[in-house]
Amino acid sequence: MVELRKHNIILIGFMGSGKTSVGKKLAEKMGYVFYDTDTIIEQNQEDTIRHIFELYGEEYFRELETKLIQGFSTTMKEVVLSTGGGIPLRQLNRELLSDLGYVVYLRASTQSTVNRLMKDETRPLLQGENLEEKVDRLQKERAPFYTQTANETIDTDNLTPEDLADKILEGYLTFIK
Ligand code: S3P
Numbered sequence: 001m002v003e004l005r006k007h008n009i010i011l012i013g014f015m016g017s018g019k020t021s022v023g024k025k026l027a028e029k030m031g032y033v034f035y036d037t038d039t040i041i042e043q044n045q046e047d048t049i050r051h052i053f054e055l056y057g058e059e060y061f062r063e064l065e066t067k068l069i070q071g072f073s074t075t076m077k078e079v080v081l082s083t084g085g086g087i088p089l090r091q092l093n094r095e096l097l098s099d100l101g102y103v104v105y106l107r108a109s110t111q112s113t114v115n116r117l118m119k120d121e122t123r124p125l126l127q128g129e130n131l132e133e134k135v136d137r138l139q140k141e142r143a144p145f146y147t148q149t150a151n152e153t154i155d156t157d158n159l160t161p162e163d164l165a166d167k168i169l170e171g172y173l174t175f176i177k
Contacts, residue, residue, distance in 0.1 A: 008032075008079045008101030009172055012146055014139055015085040015123050016116040017106040018156055018164065023082035025165040036082040037068055044068075049084075053124035062086065069096045076100055086125075088145040097149055102175045104168050105150035107143075110136045112157050151175060 009026060011019040020036055027034035038049055041064050045052055052061050065087050072081070081100070087093045097103055108116075114132050117123065126134055147153055152171045156164060 006101050007176060008076050008081060009168065010097050010101050010103045011080070011082045011106055011168075012088050012097065012103060012149060013085065013106035013156075014108060014113060014135075014142065014146075015126065016113045016120070017085075017108040018161060019082040019085075019106055022106065022156075022161045022164045022168070023080045025161050026168055027080040029165055029169065030078075030080070032078045032080045034080050034082070037065060037084045037087065040068060041065065041084075048122070050122055050124050058086075058125075062090065066090060066093055066096075069093060069100070072096075072100060085142070088149045089142065094145065094149045102152075102172045103150045104171070105146045105153040106156050106164070107146070107153055108156045110139060113139070 009023075009032070011023050013019055023036065024034050026032070041052070041061075042048055045064070047055075049061065052064070065084055069083075069087065079101075083097065088097065110132065113135050117126055117135070118131065120126065125138065152168075154164060154167055159167070
C-alpha cells in the first residue's frame with residue numbers, strides 16, 4: 001500500500017515545457033486540485049516573479065520556493081502540482097518533491113523551448129540577448145537534477161497537452177497501484 005501522501009502528481013521541467021497547461025488538463029481529468037508554485041508565490045507576495053527577482057534577487061526567490069514546498073509536505077493529497085523550473089536545483093527541494101508524490105519530468109528540446117519562449121517577458125533568467133544560448137546552457141546544467149528527481153521522464157516535443165496528460169495518468173495509476 002502506498003502512503004496517502006503519495007497521491008499527488010508533481011510536474012517538473014524547464015521553463016516553457018508545458019507544466020502549467022498539462023497540469024491543468026491532468027487535474028481536470030482526475031478531479032484533482034491544480035497548484036502552480038509560481039502562481040502561489042505571486043499571490044502570497046502580491047507581486048510578479050520578475051519584480052521579486054529585480055527587487056530581492058534569485059536567492060530570495062529560491063527561499064520562497066523552498067518555504068512553499070516545505071509547507072505542502074504533510075498536508076497535500078489529490079493535487080497536481082506544477083513547479084517552477086528552478087525548484088529541483090536544491091537537494092532539499094528534490095527530496096521534498098519526491099516525498100510529495102509521483103514526479104514527472106516534462107522534457108523539451110532546446111529548439112522548441114526557444115520557440116515557445118521567444119517573446120516571453122515574465123522569466124527573469126531568460127531576458128536579454130542570446131536566448132538560445134541561455135536555454136541550452138541552463139538545460140544542460142539542470143537536466144541531471146530533473147532526471148534524478150523524476151519517477152518518469154516524458155519527451156514533450158511531439159505530444160499535445162492532451163496526449164501528455166494521458167501518458168502521465170497511465171504512469172501514475174501504475175505507481176499508486
Ligand atoms: C524559473 C522558472 C520559472 C519561474 C522563475 C524561475 C527557473 O517558472 O519560477 O522565472 O529558474 O527555471 P516556470 O518553469 O513555470 O517558467
